[in-house]
Amino acid sequence: MSENENHERSTVSVLGLGQMGTRLAQAFLVAGHATTVWNRSAAKADALVAQGAVRAATVEEAVAASPLVVVCLPDYPTVSDLLEPVAKRLPGRALVNLTSGTPEDAVRSADWAAGHGADYLDGAAMSGTRLVGRPEALFVFSGSPKAFATHRVVLASLGNSVHLGADPALAPVYDTALFGLAWGALAGFYHAVALVGTAGVAPAAFAAVATGHMPFVTSLMAGHARQIEGGRFPDDDGTVEVHAAAMEHLLDTSRARGIGTDVPELIGNLLDRAATTGHGSSGIASVIETITKGERNA
Structure with missing residues (x-):
């Protein structure tokens, strides 16, 4: 399949099919968006292909397939190692990174993407995997306002998708801040349950x-x-x-x-x-x- 043919049939590509990546791809499919998927262990894509996803044989094929590329991997070095060899395919595309990391990681990734002609959004899934695809699932994004505006409808398939601003560091800052807020509230709840118990x-x-x-x-x-x-x-x-x-x-x-x-x-x-x-x-x-x-x- 040529790049143009693949591009015409895919709205979004998802790289990384761990628990979260799989849920992201499912949400896109349920919303009716043509979705290309890639994972190092190809078998992880089987269930998604059965649901209508297109399996990419290589990272390059996955990146070339869609104007929107969503990455969800264990860490930023893994993202870099994966995308560096296929950077020539990035110009004109939007790269959305839902990998957990630091604000400094996000800024470096945004600079790298810009250097290769791609718009960049850093993001965080704040509601775990169970709610992905539902309106109450909070996803925060920061970085390119153009990328968010262009792909707002597709990203809204994931849940309540909020753009925090142009600074790519904002998403990981919110990620850690909201994590701390949730744990503070849960710690109080656990203590309260023990007390009334x-x-x-x-x-x-x-x-x-x-x-x-x-x-x-x-x-x-x-x-x-x-x-x-x-x-x-x-x-x-x-x-x-x-x-x-x-x-x-x-x-x-x-x-x-x-x-x-x-x-x-x-x-x-x-x-x-x-x-x-x-x-x-x-x-x-x-x-x-x-x-x-x-x-x-x-």
């Missing part, structure tokens, strides 16, 4: 109440973001000292119930540091200054 409450019963409480928590995020931007921390949602006292109650109750105190101790430490640096009577969002400045207790 001492009263005989089933995890699912607690989760039903907790998920109903989360809209209030997310509303605090939006409000506190405005406070942080303005540099003013009113005590509408309680002062640092008030929250520190509440955290002491949580610590005391946890100890009395015989469960671990790692999570409340971490939060209590942040509150103590904020109070020590003059924010005791400030609103709770003032804790951001302790984190941003990296202040530590002496």
Whole structure:
């Protein structure tokens, strides 16, 4: 098959068919986009071919097949090793890299792609593999605004695809930041489940109440973001000292119930540091200054 023939029948090529890469290709196919796939172990493409994908025999064939090339591999060096030999096929194409890495990796990859005539988007899948292809799956992208605008409809097949800006480093920054946010929330949830469990409450019963409480928590995020931007921390949602006292109650109750105190101790430490640096009577969002400045207790 010639490059032109392949190009006409393929909207997107997916390189790398691990768990995530396979889900990406499936989402494109379900949305009706002609999809070419490649993987070093060719057998991994069998199920996708049965669903209508075109199997590329080589990386070069896969890149030549489509105007949009999506790469999902273990790391950036692997991406580089794979694409460097076929760089001559990149001019005029959009390269979307959904490989996890650092902001510096993203900038280097964007510079490399630009040097070979390709538009570049760095990206991150923020909702794991289960939700890929559904509206609630969050995908963040940064880099070429032109590439995102041109291929917006195809990328929307993956879920809620958000372009963060032209700086390619933004996607990996958001990736790690949102990962930390998710783990912070989950750590609090696990501690809470352990605590109510001492009263005989089933995890699912607690989760039903907790998920109903989360809209209030997310509303605090939006409000506190405005406070942080303005540099003013009113005590509408309680002062640092008030929250520190509440955290002491949580610590005391946890100890009395015989469960671990790692999570409340971490939060209590942040509150103590904020109070020590003059924010005791400030609103709770003032804790951001302790984190941003990296202040530590002496």
